[in-house]
Amino acid sequence: MTYLQERKLTGWLYLAPFVVAFTTFVIVPIGVSLWLSVMRFDLTSRESVSFVGLQNFQDALKDDYFWQAMKATLWFAVLMIPSMLILALSLALGMHAMNRGRNVVRAMLFLPGMFNVAVAGILWQWFYNGEFGLFNFWLKGAGLAPQPWLSDRGFAMPSIVLMSLWWSVGGTSVVILAALQQIPKQIFEAATLDGAAYFPLLSKITLPLLRPVLMFVVVTNTIGAFQVFGQPFLLTRGGPELSTRGVVQYIYETAFNNYRMGYGAAMSWLLFLVIALFALVQYRFLRRGHQ
Amino acid sequence: MNPRLSLGLLIGLCVGLGVVRGDFQCLGPSKARKVEISFWNGFTGPDGRTMLGMIRRFNQANPGVLISMQRMDWATYYNKLMVAAVDGRGPEIFVIHASTLPRMQKAGFVADVSNLFGPSTLPREDFDPYVLDQVTYGDRIVGVPLDIHPQGLYANKDALKKAGFDRLPVNREEFVRLASLLRKDVDGDKRPDEWGFALTLWRNNFQSLMPQFGGRFLDENGNADLDHPGNIRALEFLGSLGKDKLVPPPENGLGWVGYRQKKVAMVFDGVYMLGDLKRLNDLNYLGGPLPQLGDRPGTLADSHVLCVREGLPNEKREAVEKFIQFLSENSIEWADAGQVPARRSVRATPEFQAMPVQYGFSKQIPYMIYPPRINVLFEFTLEIDLAVEKVMRGRSTAAEALKIADQNAQKFIDRDRAERVVKP
Amino acid sequence: MRRAGRIFLVAFMFAIAAIFLAPVALMAFTSFKPESEVLNPASAIPKVWTLSNYLHILGWVEEAPFGRWLLNSFFVSTSVTVLVVGISSMAAYGITRLKAPGGNAFLGVVVASMMIPAQLFLVPLYLMLSKFHWLDTPLALIVPATAGGWGVFMLSQFMRAVPEAIEEAAIIDGCSTGEVFFNVTLPLCAPSMATLGVFTFIGSWNDFLGPLVFMDSVRNYTLPVGIALYQTSYYTEYGLTLATSVMATLPLILVFLAFQRQIVESMASTGLKD
The missing domain is CATH 3.40.190.10 (Periplasmic binding protein-like II)
Known part of the structure; x- marks a missing residue:
C-alpha cells in the first residue's frame, strides 16, 4: 500500500469515533424530525397521529405568527452578527497587541459568558426595567430621560442584542485571539522588518491567515443568531406584542406547550433552509474574497 | 506542560471522580425494601x-x-x-x-x-x-x-395608611381614588416614580376582572366568546386606567418588582406570591379579595x-x-x-x-x-395577553382587540376539533 | 510615542473589560444582600452585608445537596471535555491532515446539522436514552454531548490555519501518522484545543435542560440546576438565585484560569510564539 492510500484509510479511522457518535445522536434524531415534519403528531393524542404530507409546511407558510417570528429572528440576526464580528475582532486584535495584562483582560471579557443565560436574563431584566430598573435609575440620576428599554417595539430588540453582546462577545474574541496567537510570530517579525505599517499588515497578512478561523466564527455566530431563544425569552417573553418572539421560541412553544410536534418539526426545517441559505452566501463571499 | 500529560491527567481526574461518585460500584449494601x-x-x-x-x-x-x-x-x-x-x-x-x-x-x-x-x-x-x-x-x-x-389584591399597608386607608379598597370608587392618590412624582421631574397600581401578569389581571363585568371565555357550544360585551367592558376599564395614566405602561414582569420595591402600592396577583413576600422583612403587606370594580364580585382561580x-x-x-x-x-x-x-x-x-x-x-x-376547559389553553391565553397589551399601549380599542383575539382563539379551537376526529 | 500608544491601549482595554465586569460584580454584591434590599437600584453595594443567602443554600441538604451536585458537575463536565477534545481533534486531523476522502463533504454535513434547532431532538433523544437504559445516569449527559459538530468544525478550521510544513518534515523523517498527530499536530494546536476545552467545559457545566429532563433523581442533578430551584414561574428569589449562580460559576472561573495558564505554557514550550 502506498503512503497516500494508507493515509486515506487512516483518515477515516481517526474520524470513526466521531462518526459513530454523530450518527447515533444527531443523524437519527434528524431522521425522526424529518419524519415528524410530514406527520400530524400531537403528544397528547397519539390516536390522531397521521401522515399529512406537506400540510405542515403549507400551514407554516400561511401562519402569520410564523412570519412574524421569522421577521424577529432576521432582525436579531441583522443587528447581532455584524456588531458581534466587528466587536469581537477589535477586542481580539486589541488583546493581541497588549504587551501586558492580556490574560487579565481576556478573563474579564470572558467572564459574563460563564454565567448561565437564565441568570444573565434575570439580571438584565432588572437593569432594563422601565420604571424600577437600574439603567433608568442612573439615567434619571444623570438628569436624562428614562428609556423604554424593553417595552417599546423599536427599543426591545436592540436592547436584547446589547445584552447578548455582553454575554457572548468575550467567547468569540477569545476564539479569534487563540487564532492570532497560533500565527507564528516570525511572520509578523519578518513583515515588520520589511517596514509594513499596522493596517496593511492586518489586511495583507493577518486577516488572510485568519480566514479559516474567521469562517468558523462567522458561520457559528450566524447559526447562533438565527437560533436565538434564551435571551428574548427571558427578557421579554417575546414581547412587546410578540415583536421579539423568534422562530425557535415559536417552535419551542408549538412543540412543548401546545404539543404539536409535527408542526414544530416542519418549522424547524424551514428555519434550517433560511440559515443554510445565509451560510452559503457568506461562504461564497468569504471564498471570493480569498481569490 | 505537554498536552499528552495534561490529557492523561484529565482522564485520570475523570476516572477518579467517577469512582468517588460511586457509579462504578453498583453493589451497595441493600437497604430494607421500600x-x-x-x-x-x-x-x-x-x-x-x-x-x-x-x-x-x-x-x-x-x-x-x-x-x-x-x-x-x-x-x-x-x-x-x-x-x-x-x-x-x-x-x-x-x-x-x-x-x-x-x-x-x-x-x-x-x-x-x-x-x-x-x-x-x-x-x-x-x-x-x-x-x-x-x-x-x-x-x-x-x-x-x-x-x-385565586387571584386577589395585594397592597402596601404603609402606603394605604398615608392615603387614609387602614384596609384594602373594596369597590371601584375607593380603588380608583387610591390609584390616583398614591401615584406620586417624588423627584419632581413631571414623571410619576411611585404608582398606586400596576399590572402584573396581564392575562391574569384581565381574566380576574372578566367575571366582574359578566364576561366569559366560551359560549354554550364551547366556542370562543372573547368579544363578549362583558369582556369588552372589563378591558375598557383597564384601558381607562391606562388612559388616565393611573398605571405605568405595560412591561413584562414590571408590576411585581415595583411592588416589592415599595414603588407600587397595589397589585393583583395569586395567593402563591405570598411566599415571596414572607422573605421581605421591611414590607408591610395586606392581601385580600379583589375590589369589586364591575357589577359583581369575581376573580380567576x-x-x-x-x-x-x-x-x-x-x-x-x-x-x-x-x-x-x-x-x-x-x-x-x-x-x-x-x-x-x-x-x-x-x-x-x-x-x-x-x-x-x-x-x-x-x-x-x-x-x-377557573380557566376554560380547552386543549388549546396556551394559545388561547396568549391571544388574551396580546389583546390586553394592545389596549394598555393605546394601540387599539378594547372591542377591536378582543374581536381579533376571539377570531384567532376560535381558529385554534376549530383546528383542535378537526384534529380530534380520527380519520378512518 | 509608541510606548505611549501601548500604555494607552492597555488602559483602554482594561476600561472596556471593566464595563464587561461591572454586571458580574453587581451580581456578586447582590448575593450578599438581604432579600429586602436585593432589587434596590440605589444601593449597588450592599448596605447590609449578609451571608444568609449562602447559609440558606448550603444549610439545606435535603433541598439542594450541593456537595453531591458539585461532584456530579465536575465528573460530567470533565468527561465531556476529555471526550469532545479527544474525538474532535482526531476527527479534525483526519479531515484536514490525512485528507480522508469525502472528509470535507462530511464536515459540510456536520455544519449543516448544527443549523437545525436542537430543541426538536429532545424527544427522540429521550426515547433513545431510555432504550439504552441511560436515563438517570451520567451517561445520558456525557455521551450525546460528544456528537456536537462545534468542536470538529472549530479544530478543523484552526488546523487549516497552521502551516503543514512542520508535519511534512516529520513525515519525511519517518514518523507514523500517530506519532505526527501526538508529537507534532497536538502541540501545535494546543491553544485551540485548550480554547475548545474551555468552551466545552462551560457548555456542559451550564447545561440546564439536560439534567432536568434526563435525570430523575435529585441526587443525580448537576450544580446549575440548583439555580432553577429558586426561580418559580411567577417570581424569583433573587438573593438565593444569585448566590447559587455565584457558587455554580466559581469552579468555572478556576477552570478557565487553569486552562489559560495551560495555553501560555504550551505556547512557551513549542517555542514558536511569544
Whole structure:
C-alpha cells in the first residue's frame, strides 16, 4: 500500500469515533424530525397521529405568527452578527497587541459568558426595567430621560442584542485571539522588518491567515443568531406584542406547550433552509474574497 | 506542560471522580425494601420547601414507603412530564394545574381516583362542587384538588395608611381614588416614580376582572366568546386606567418588582406570591379579595391537583393513595406556604383563619372562575395577553382587540376539533 | 510615542473589560444582600452585608445537596471535555491532515446539522436514552454531548490555519501518522484545543435542560440546576438565585484560569510564539 492510500484509510479511522457518535445522536434524531415534519403528531393524542404530507409546511407558510417570528429572528440576526464580528475582532486584535495584562483582560471579557443565560436574563431584566430598573435609575440620576428599554417595539430588540453582546462577545474574541496567537510570530517579525505599517499588515497578512478561523466564527455566530431563544425569552417573553418572539421560541412553544410536534418539526426545517441559505452566501463571499 | 500529560491527567481526574461518585460500584449494601414513589411537581421556591418538609414527615411516619420529590419550574416540568409519559416512564404521583387537566386527560395519562372519595377517606362534601367539577370527566375523577389559588389584591399597608386607608379598597370608587392618590412624582421631574397600581401578569389581571363585568371565555357550544360585551367592558376599564395614566405602561414582569420595591402600592396577583413576600422583612403587606370594580364580585382561580399515573401496580397505588390522603388532611401546612386549602374543613379551622392573607383570598371562593376547559389553553391565553397589551399601549380599542383575539382563539379551537376526529 | 500608544491601549482595554465586569460584580454584591434590599437600584453595594443567602443554600441538604451536585458537575463536565477534545481533534486531523476522502463533504454535513434547532431532538433523544437504559445516569449527559459538530468544525478550521510544513518534515523523517498527530499536530494546536476545552467545559457545566429532563433523581442533578430551584414561574428569589449562580460559576472561573495558564505554557514550550 502506498503512503497516500494508507493515509486515506487512516483518515477515516481517526474520524470513526466521531462518526459513530454523530450518527447515533444527531443523524437519527434528524431522521425522526424529518419524519415528524410530514406527520400530524400531537403528544397528547397519539390516536390522531397521521401522515399529512406537506400540510405542515403549507400551514407554516400561511401562519402569520410564523412570519412574524421569522421577521424577529432576521432582525436579531441583522443587528447581532455584524456588531458581534466587528466587536469581537477589535477586542481580539486589541488583546493581541497588549504587551501586558492580556490574560487579565481576556478573563474579564470572558467572564459574563460563564454565567448561565437564565441568570444573565434575570439580571438584565432588572437593569432594563422601565420604571424600577437600574439603567433608568442612573439615567434619571444623570438628569436624562428614562428609556423604554424593553417595552417599546423599536427599543426591545436592540436592547436584547446589547445584552447578548455582553454575554457572548468575550467567547468569540477569545476564539479569534487563540487564532492570532497560533500565527507564528516570525511572520509578523519578518513583515515588520520589511517596514509594513499596522493596517496593511492586518489586511495583507493577518486577516488572510485568519480566514479559516474567521469562517468558523462567522458561520457559528450566524447559526447562533438565527437560533436565538434564551435571551428574548427571558427578557421579554417575546414581547412587546410578540415583536421579539423568534422562530425557535415559536417552535419551542408549538412543540412543548401546545404539543404539536409535527408542526414544530416542519418549522424547524424551514428555519434550517433560511440559515443554510445565509451560510452559503457568506461562504461564497468569504471564498471570493480569498481569490 | 505537554498536552499528552495534561490529557492523561484529565482522564485520570475523570476516572477518579467517577469512582468517588460511586457509579462504578453498583453493589451497595441493600437497604430494607421500600415501596419507592416518585413525586413530580413545579414547586420551585419556598412552597417546594414546605412540600419537602411534609414529605419528610410522611416518610418518617411510613417506614415502608419512600417518597422522593423532583421539582422544576412549571414550563420545563410540563415538557418533561409529557415526554416521559410518551415513554411510559412518568412519576407515580404528580401535581398539575386544573386548567391543564384537559390535555392530560386526553393523553390518557391520569388514573381515575374516584375510589379515594368516600366518607372515611376524602369526603366529597368537604370539597366545593365547583372545584370538584374541574377534576371530573364523565364518571371519572382524575385528581384530588390540593388547594385553590385565586387571584386577589395585594397592597402596601404603609402606603394605604398615608392615603387614609387602614384596609384594602373594596369597590371601584375607593380603588380608583387610591390609584390616583398614591401615584406620586417624588423627584419632581413631571414623571410619576411611585404608582398606586400596576399590572402584573396581564392575562391574569384581565381574566380576574372578566367575571366582574359578566364576561366569559366560551359560549354554550364551547366556542370562543372573547368579544363578549362583558369582556369588552372589563378591558375598557383597564384601558381607562391606562388612559388616565393611573398605571405605568405595560412591561413584562414590571408590576411585581415595583411592588416589592415599595414603588407600587397595589397589585393583583395569586395567593402563591405570598411566599415571596414572607422573605421581605421591611414590607408591610395586606392581601385580600379583589375590589369589586364591575357589577359583581369575581376573580380567576386555579388548583394544584394531585394526579396518579394510570396503571400502577397495587402496592404502589396503595402507597400513593396513602400519601394523597396525608397531603390532603395536612393541607393546613401547605396553606402556610401561600395557598388556600381545597378542603372546607381545613379552611374552617382557627389556624387557617389566623392566616390573614390566605383567609382573605379564600373569601372569593363562592364567585371565582377557573380557566376554560380547552386543549388549546396556551394559545388561547396568549391571544388574551396580546389583546390586553394592545389596549394598555393605546394601540387599539378594547372591542377591536378582543374581536381579533376571539377570531384567532376560535381558529385554534376549530383546528383542535378537526384534529380530534380520527380519520378512518 | 509608541510606548505611549501601548500604555494607552492597555488602559483602554482594561476600561472596556471593566464595563464587561461591572454586571458580574453587581451580581456578586447582590448575593450578599438581604432579600429586602436585593432589587434596590440605589444601593449597588450592599448596605447590609449578609451571608444568609449562602447559609440558606448550603444549610439545606435535603433541598439542594450541593456537595453531591458539585461532584456530579465536575465528573460530567470533565468527561465531556476529555471526550469532545479527544474525538474532535482526531476527527479534525483526519479531515484536514490525512485528507480522508469525502472528509470535507462530511464536515459540510456536520455544519449543516448544527443549523437545525436542537430543541426538536429532545424527544427522540429521550426515547433513545431510555432504550439504552441511560436515563438517570451520567451517561445520558456525557455521551450525546460528544456528537456536537462545534468542536470538529472549530479544530478543523484552526488546523487549516497552521502551516503543514512542520508535519511534512516529520513525515519525511519517518514518523507514523500517530506519532505526527501526538508529537507534532497536538502541540501545535494546543491553544485551540485548550480554547475548545474551555468552551466545552462551560457548555456542559451550564447545561440546564439536560439534567432536568434526563435525570430523575435529585441526587443525580448537576450544580446549575440548583439555580432553577429558586426561580418559580411567577417570581424569583433573587438573593438565593444569585448566590447559587455565584457558587455554580466559581469552579468555572478556576477552570478557565487553569486552562489559560495551560495555553501560555504550551505556547512557551513549542517555542514558536511569544
